[in-house]
Amino acid sequence: MVAPLAPVKADRDYRLDLFRGLALWLIFLDHIPSNAVSWITIRNYGFSDATEIFVFISGYTAAFVYGRAMQANGFVVSAARVLKRAWQIYVAHVFLFAIYLAEISYVAQSFENPLYTEEMGVLDFMKNPDVTIMQALLLKFKPVNMDVLPLYIMLLIWFAPMLWLLLRSPSLALVTSAMIYTFMWAFDWNFPAYPNGVWAFNPFAWQLLFIFGAWCALGGAARLQRWMNSPFVIGLAFAYLAFAFFITMTWYFPRLGVYVPRVVGDIIYPIDKTNLYVLRILHFLSLALVTVYFVPRDWPALKSRVFWPAIVCGQHSLGIFCLGVFLSFAGHFVFTEVSNRVIMQFLVSALGIAVMVAAAALISWYKIIERQGTGPRPPAPKPGYAGGDA
Amino acid sequence: MTGRLPVLLVMLILAGPALAAEHPAECQVAAHQVENIFALPHVAKAIAAKHLQILVLGAGSSLLPGGGGEAYPVRLQRALGEKLPGVEVTLATDVKPKRTAVEMVKALPASLASAKPQLVIWQTGTADAIQSVDTDQFNQALDKGINTARTAGADVVFINQQYSPRTESMIALSTYAETMRWVAVQQEVPLFDRFSVMKLWADLGTFDLYSATKKLDIAERVHDCIGRLLADLIVEANKPAEHNTSGGR
Numbered sequence: 001m002v003a004p005l006a007p008v009k010a011d012r013d014y015r016l017d018l019f020r021g022l023a024l025w026l027i028f029l030d031h032i033p034s035n036a037v038s039w040i041t042i043r044n045y046g047f048s049d050a051t052e053i054f055v056f057i058s059g060y061t062a063a064f065v066y067g068r069a070m071q072a073n074g075f076v077v078s079a080a081r082v083l084k085r086a087w088q089i090y091v092a093h094v095f096l097f098a099i100y101l102a103e104i105s106y107v108a109q110s111f112e113n114p115l116y117t118e119e120m121g122v123l124d125f126m127k128n129p130d131v132t133i134m135q136a137l138l139l140k141f142k143p144v145n146m147d148v149l150p151l152y153i154m155l156l157i158w159f160a161p162m163l164w165l166l167l168r169s170p171s172l173a174l175v176t177s178a179m180i181y182t183f184m185w186a187f188d189w190n191f192p193a194y195p196n197g198v199w200a201f202n203p204f205a206w207q208l209l210f211i212f213g214a215w216c217a218l219g220g221a222a223r224l225q226r227w228m229n230s231p232f233v234i235g236l237a238f239a240y241l242a243f244a245f246f247i248t249m250t251w252y253f254p255r256l257g258v259y260v261p262r263v264v265g266d267i268i269y270p271i272d273k274t275n276l277y278v279l280r281i282l283h284f285l286s287l288a289l290v291t292v293y294f295v296p297r298d299w300p301a302l303k304s305r306v307f308w309p310a311i312v313c314g315q316h317s318l319g320i321f322c323l324g325v326f327l328s329f330a331g332h333f334v335f336t337e338v339s340n341r342v343i344m345q346f347l348v349s350a351l352g353i354a355v356m357v358a359a360a361a362l363i364s365w366y367k368i369i370e371r372q373g374t375g376p377r378p379p380a381p382k383p384g385y386a387g388g389d390a
Numbered sequence: 391m392t393g394r395l396p397v398l399l400v401m402l403i404l405a406g407p408a409l410a411a412e413h414p415a416e417c418q419v420a421a422h423q424v425e426n427i428f429a430l431p432h433v434a435k436a437i438a439a440k441h442l443q444i445l446v447l448g449a450g451s452s453l454l455p456g457g458g459g460e461a462y463p464v465r466l467q468r469a470l471g472e473k474l475p476g477v478e479v480t481l482a483t484d485v486k487p488k489r490t491a492v493e494m495v496k497a498l499p500a501s502l503a504s505a506k507p508q509l510v511i512w513q514t515g516t517a518d519a520i521q522s523v524d525t526d527q528f529n530q531a532l533d534k535g536i537n538t539a540r541t542a543g544a545d546v547v548f549i550n551q552q553y554s555p556r557t558e559s560m561i562a563l564s565t566y567a568e569t570m571r572w573v574a575v576q577q578e579v580p581l582f583d584r585f586s587v588m589k590l591w592a593d594l595g596t597f598d599l600y601s602a603t604k605k606l607d608i609a610e611r612v613h614d615c616i617g618r619l620l621a622d623l624i625v626e627a628n629k630p631a632e633h634n635t636s637g638g639r
Binding site (some may be wrong): 007116117118145 | 425454465487520521522524554555556559569570576592593602603604605608
């Protein structure tokens with residue numbers, strides 16, 4: 001086996017914060033239903049979407065932050081920290097669920113339309129809150145757009161033991177993760193959901209991207225460097241992005257569909273998001289390769305003010321993610337109760353992002369004053385800062 | 391499926407002059423959304439034989455509540471009668487609220503046996519999304535339903551979900567809509583994209599789909615347009631010369 005690899009560089013890679021921040025904005029825009037602004041988001045132009053970016057970078061920063069903690073304090077302490085983080089995310093999820101219930105209850109009271117008697121059946125679950133709320137606390141009942149945090153909880157619980165392996169043999173850890181992904185496809189592994197079906201983001205599938213991110217952080221990226229700079233590989237990535245773009249266009253313009261040979265359709269469809277179909281992974285990897293190629297780590301613009309709003313959001317991802325989910329509920333509420341004109345959609349989108357940036361700036365400020373407030377104590381080896389939140 | 395407005399507007403402008411003028415303008419604005427590249431051979435034979443029997447298989451959104459208003463199936467029958475002079479168009483329905491695709495497929499053989507249709511209009515996907523039915527099961531039910539109908543000598547046309555702005559943040563339609571689209575392409579079944587049509591009406595302000603109301607007027611106009619556009623799709627499907635042209639209708 002390969003010798004253990006430590007995190008390669010200790011200084012902060014702002015690209016991680018930047019792209020995680022952008023992913024958070026895109027997730028917010030995509031989560032507002034019927035939002036005209038969401039046509040700019042990447043899911044409309046290829047197979048993968050902002051979720052892949054978010055999960056990969058979260059894996060990368062988790063390895064970076066907790067990897068160092070593990071080297072400094074040992075396995076038990078850092079694993080305990082990872083699990084504490086999972087608990088915080090669980091609390092955040094339950095909090096968002098409470099807000100969701102509030103919105104739903106309001107809609108149930110105020111809405112009636114003979115066109116939509118069938119659709120209003122979705123509110124039936126309010127008739128037996130005893131079951132529904134219990135199932136929500138067990139992470140089995142997950143309303144629309146509230147699937148990401150439960151996934152994140154599972155990823156972190158799994159990450160605690162994997163970190164041990166990652167620090168000893170990163171490649172073995174990656175192979176283990178890929179095997180679980182393969183078994184998931186072979187044996188249909190997933191967690192059950194309520195009232196039917198399975199988790200919309202299958203943790204057995206998505207852990208691959210998370211662990212791959214961690215692997216990259218722990219020296220894997222350095223090992224891939226030769227490949228990542230090869231013009232041939234970059235060309236391949238571009239070609240694949242172009243292919244995915246064309247296929248995506250056939251969804252919006254069915255007439256183009258006749259140019260997709262049946263064999264190709266049979267092979268590529270369905271492009272499964274639940275189980276993170278391999279074409280989605282390839283699309284994300286192509287995007288990442290092209291991005292890393294054109295945006296070097298030491299790109300001076302990364303420190304400019306233009307990117308600061310996205311970077312500061314990326315540095316406080318959990319808080320800003322939750323806020324984004326809340327804001328998308330609120331945005332939809334504004335559309336239904338006030339106005340859904342296109343100008344309003346732009347306004348709500350811009351305002352939402354502004355609120356996310358302001359909140360992120362506020363969290364940064366709190367962190368600074370808390371650090372000052374603790375007085376002359378020696379700075380604890382706190383994981384929070386090196387690569388943003390995990 | 392959100393955020394297609396700019397694209398749609400461009401398409402609308404391009405398609406504008408080519409539109410036929412036989413329907414009320416409010417229906418017509420979405421006519422270019424009704425695209426189909428697949429033929430309906432059983433329907434073609436039935437039209438040639440001057441008798442077309444239709445079976446509508448559906449759930450709650452194929453009905454209007456209280457029985458007061460006419461839902462789209464009756465309006466489709468009437469529109470087809472107008473478009474196909476001399477052809478007798480008859481209608482049977484197998485419509486019950488809150489049914490999933492699996493439940494509909496179970497009821498299908500009996501309905502096929504009693505109605506003996508040449509065309510099955512199959513509206514589904516909403517109850518499945520609400521109950522978050524396993525997508526593999528949904529997919530298999532669609533395949534099975536198509537095969538059952540074809541074995542009984544009928545073509546199938548899919549109708550996907552309604553665009554329902556109020557409940558959009560509560561029902562995750564997209565997976566089920568995509569599954570329907572995929573099965574439709576694979577099985578060469580025309581898909582009436584009700585979601586996009588209604589979305590366009592909402593975006594353009596043709597119909598106010600946001601408002602809370604007990605009145606049936608808008609609901610009836612929506613169903614009327616759906617019936618008429620559906621009739622267009624069925625008639626156009628049997629004009630082979632147009633299948634491979636890339637221009638607008």
